[in-house]
Amino acid sequence: MAPESVSMFGEGFDAIVIGAGHNGMALAAYLLKCGLTVAVLERRTEEGGGLCTEELTEPNFLHNLHSNYHSLVGLSPVYDDLGLYDEGVEYALPEVQMGSVFSDGTALTIHTDMAATHASLARFSKKDADTWLRLWDEVRGYLDLLVQTMMFAPPISVDDITRALVAWGVEERSEFLSIRLRKMSVAEFLDKHFEHDRVKAMLAFHAAICAYQPHVRGLAVSYPLLLGKIANWHLCRGGSHKLAHALLRVIVRAGGRVFPQVPVEEIVVEDGRAVGVRVPDGFVRARRLVASSVDVSQTFERLLRPEHVQPATRAAVARVRYQDASLFNVHLALDGLPRYRAAAFDPAIDRAWIVNVGYESLADFAEDFDAIRAGRAPEVPRLNAAVNSLYDPTDAPEGKATGLLRVFAPYALAGGGAEAWDADKARYAEACVARWRAACTNLDGLVRRTAAESPLDLERRMVNYRFGDWMVGRIHPDSLLDHRPTDDLAQYRTPIRGLYMCGASQHPHGYVTFAPGYNCLDVIADDLGLEKWWRRI
């Protein structure tokens, strides 16, 4: 018999969502608008999950500890469905989205204005610049379809996709879509269509920071979708956490509750059905469903008692793989905006939101990821440097700025494991800043304070990011679409009735897409016979 409910939770709720990340909160908001009573239970002190903004260096310097780039704004239906803009969410779309600075003093910039992007690429290769425009043009034609099909719907198999492409003769009708993509890596795709190393490095950098490792075979199949968003990277004004505040407001206004600092300890199952959760205060009843936005490993290995998990499911969950490359982060409080040496070549680089410092060819990626797989942090860190203050000056006191350096790095260091980061963190952070300093003209004296977060710290703060994997499951053909997180769990349902999976471990993956929560909603609506008011066909 289940213990009595505690008063804060009353008689329980129709639905309990575990984890107040953006996916869990979005799902809760939709369910509330369907008329269900909903509570979201969160382990951390703040709602938002990866939408986490803190004054990590010093007061009034807002640092996005995790989610920083929101590339589905305008494409994800959730913003409008839930009225998030009405709750104060505002985005900036930086006109210079990203760029690269190279050791020879040159720079390349990706602009929202494709003519400007073309001009920047053409300084390296006219042919590549033209190819780029054709590719961009083609992708834009089917982007909407791809986003609808590949993200905002429960997953289908690559085989189904391939069959359709063949049946429709897509290969003859497009230059870049091909059934061979399913066998190719992003690097191979870039090698096939582009000639200049720097151009390839820039495009591979973009893929890599989306967690698409350039040399993983088969990922080229998603590359057109990825590329279609390259000029759609939005910055949430006031910090990414503001999006979480808006979600919270939507939920509470709809009569729902979010309870931070209430860690779920167990999903309670009776007769094969999830009936509630156990928290430190007692039992909270879920009358219709429990949705877990926690990663699949924790959900099945920690939150469910072993006797409720079938051996086959347990075995499949044990096989779930996480990314072998995590991120090392350095947050900086700066006394002004950094200036790049390469601005002499392309002044736009000083306006680029996200800058690649160090990747100059596809081989550089292979070198780093090989080192990472061997448990070594890249000797000379190659940076992904973002200065949010360029486009959101409110994130720092007037005249000051924040900076964020990210480096691909292993979770476990060879010879010391993940814990070794605690001792090595300060040194490696200094190496990152030194690398940035070398690429800039004015960083000396600009750095007020820094705060480093190792891959282990990522996991400590967000337990969902197992092994520091911010995508909550690796980006690999074996772990995508109908294989994510396992074949049996890919459709958001679980073998336990009334228990659904709605977090980033599900299709499509992490990042602020809201798609896992949205797709889980679709399945729940089917099962509960809810009217899909959000479906706008």
Place this chain on the structure above:
Amino acid sequence: MSAIYSQAWYDDLKRLIEGSAEFAARAPKERIAMALEVVGDASSPYVPAGQERHYLIVLDGAKVTTLDRLPARHDGRDLGFRFTAPATVWESIAAGLLDPITAGLRGTIRVRGDMRFLMKNADAVKILVDLYAAQVETDWPSGKPPY
């Protein structure tokens, strides 16, 4: 030969679909409702700019149970798909001048609905668009594209 957008033209299309053994073999099992939206543009002599024509097609297996012109835009309830394009595009397809799959890929035809369904029934989709694009014989009273 029936005039474009006439009831007879749609009856022809319906007969072609229901008469296709190929389609019958590959038709989706589920009933599916689709809205076709023809948006007037400055070029088409059939649908003036600012006007729209709305059609509802319901397939139940290989049967066309509904093929009607609607008085207004479908409200989306119980609708599987919505295909929207300028009149010139639809007419160019019917005239065999424009490949419908390409138009879909380029985003010239805007598709709303569960693409997974179209992918899983890719062969049936191909047969249908070919019927529309190549097989219906069309009379063009106000001129044939490109007009």
Place this chain on the structure above:
Amino acid sequence: MSAPASGQRGEHDVLVIGGGHHGLTCSAYLARAGVDVCVLEGRHEWGGALHTSEPTGPGFCHNLHANFMEFLHIMPFFADFELGKLGARTLYPDIQAGIAFADDRPPVLIYRNALVDETAATFARYSARDARTWQDLKTRANLFEPALAFGLYTPPPRSEPGRPFPSSTEITERMMVSFGLDAELAHKSIRDCIDELFEAPEVRMLLYRLAIEFCGPPLEWPGQGWAFLFACLFMPGCWRMMVGGTHRLSGAMVGACLREGVTMRESCRVRRILVEGKRAVGVRLQDGRELRARDAVVSAIGVKDTFLDLVGEEHLSDYYRRRAKNFKDGPDQVLGTLAMALCEAPHYRSAERDPGIDRAWYQVVGYDTPEEMLDYCRAPHNDRLPEPPAAGVWVNSLWDRTQAPEGKHSLTGWYFFPRASALTEAGWNEVRRSYNERFRAHFERFAPNMTAGNVLAMHLHTPLDQERSLRMREGDFGHGAMGIDQLYALRPFAGAGRYATEIERLYLAGSATHPGGGVTAACGYNCFKVMCEELGYRRVWARDDRLY
């Protein structure tokens, strides 16, 4: 650069500036009364001083400002909006505070209100007289609670010509008498009150320290007997802890606001209060946008910020301009908040005499003698950092395991430092680098397990940080000194003591009004009451079972 159109409306009945707990309180009541209210917060986070974060590392929660909650059980907002159901859960530790010693002296402990005898027993280790005195005074203080609540949650009376209301000193004299004490104590310093009533040095030490915890006057200023009553008799024993950190209380307050339909905008800094004629009509934001207020503007921020920065001197009378400029910022001892991520909670030498010290919520540590304590309390007034480093610390994770990773502990504490302007930024940076470690080394004398190896990470939030993060001038944690000249109807200054101001339709709801600093939710509540009187709003605060 583009952004999807924002859904912000440009006009509301009432605009509330500041989303600290007073602003939230006032907003929630206004909305419940049917008023269209929008609250604007400059920071990215709500709750102002109800501030919890993880400065020492993931999972270690530290309340960088407010920590103990003395008034939740009498706070109308808490009851009226069922904040408990909205996620504000409290714990009420049996042993509220204690002082540890480095030698074999037993600790002095203060238990929660109902456990007067337990407290007295620890006093009796040093002095039977002190134990009896405590039993007598604390029992009387407990009976005073309804009167205290009435005083906190009722606006000061209007002063009318010919009918002056009693001065604060007169009120204090009467209270002293009702405690069976000499009325003269009202005119003495806190230290004198303590010294006259208690004889044991160890008891005095704990009471000295408790007396400066709330943002009251310096220990040795005459005429502050009221502060002795308040800080030493009323407050210790009422302290509640918020489960999950104090920010959970603001989370529940935000929930209450949302449920009532308050429009909430964070990261939204107000640059001007718009005044037309002599009337407040709206605000201009930092980004240039203007919002209009049909009925009123409520400022729940500091008094200088309100009048000098936002209204502007050109709209003020000479009197207001002068009084706003002369408004005295908080106590000369301000907070340096220390945070430590620990493997083990401190285990004190004094625990051998009474294990209760290890389970005391507030642990005073680092002092050997009353003279040391007095010097510590005086140092900030002379712009000195107290030496040796000593503090009062909380280990909230002892009671609430959600505040630290499994098997670890988070310790938060208060140093008392000189005001932010006493040191340069570089000076404070140096303090941040070195002071914690010196405290830790000193701490080890009192609790041998507080070795360097026991501390995983440390952080120090300096007065300059407090000033910058919470907009508390000089790190002033009371939003204005709480001296007898700046209290009750004289807060923030004579003529502005009833939440209304000389600018028509501009109200004050921050801690610069009665009753001052602390998590009372009274300033916002009382402001709402006055708005009901003046603007005819529904008196949704009124309840048959409550006098205030």
